[in-house]
Amino acid sequence: MNRLGTVVATLALTLAGLASAPASSPSYARGAEAAPTERPAVLGVRTIGHSVQGRKIVAWHLGQRGRPKVVLIATMHGNERAPRQVLQSLRDRSPIRGVDLWVVPTYNPDGAAHGTRKNAHGVDLNRNYPYGWRDLDGNYESGSHAGSEPETRAMMRFLRDVRPTWVLSFHQPLHGVDLDTKRPAFAHRVSRHLDLPAKRFTCGGACHGTMTMWFNHRFKGTALTVEYGDHPSRRLMRERAPRQVLAIWGAHRVSG
Ligand SMILES: [Zn+2]
Secondary structure: OOHHHHHHHHHHHHHHHHHOOOOOOHHHOOOOEOOOOOOOOEEEEEEEEEOOOOOEEEEEEEEOOOOOEEEEEOOOOOOOOOOHHHHHHHHHOOOEEOOEEEEEOOOOHHHHHHOOOOOOOOOOHHHOOOOOOOOOOHHHOOOOOOOOOHHHHHHHHHHHHHOOOEEEEEEOOOOEEEOOOOOHHHHHHHHHHHOOOEEOOOOOOOOOOOHHHHHHHHOOOEEEEEEOOOOOOHHHHHHHHHHHHHHOOOOEEOOO
């Protein structure tokens, strides 16, 4: 084939690809990739942004459209590695019914790669949100200003776009569900289903610039912190907890 022929053939293939794109699926918008067919639970996958060091932050769309919209976030602190197994297990097994679910298993991929609480700028992402932000140092380094970190801005864009009714942010090791939220009845429901005590997490004083505070202030939905213990078993993370999380909304996996 001559050069012009190659160009025409390439153009034709590109157009054919565009025509067959799944236009009805909102999950494919904004720099998304195709849904891997080997994961039957996955409706779509979206890169919601990149970390300081250029790693992708990925959100997976699962469940059933038109049902209660839920976002689950793990590994906001890179050294709290256990709870992402819950989200990965939900993503990697059979299809889910009864909830319109997004999971972000590795929100802080640089921290996860280096085993650090903070991102690659040394910022605690859970102190960098633009609600009650303060200039904090040390373990709670809050960044140069509210929303200074690309990971923070990526999650803000994503949550603004998806507008979930419920958000759970998974951490370790305080072993409990945060009662200090705008719907305490929901916190008690989560506590019962996850078999974790309802507690008040004080951030060692007042909380500043946390993701849940920002979300609760900014949106109608409710965001809640869930803390597992230091060493939850793999069996809990991969087998029991995924079922318990779905049961909060009366959702379940299709058996098989
Ligand atoms: Zn944490």
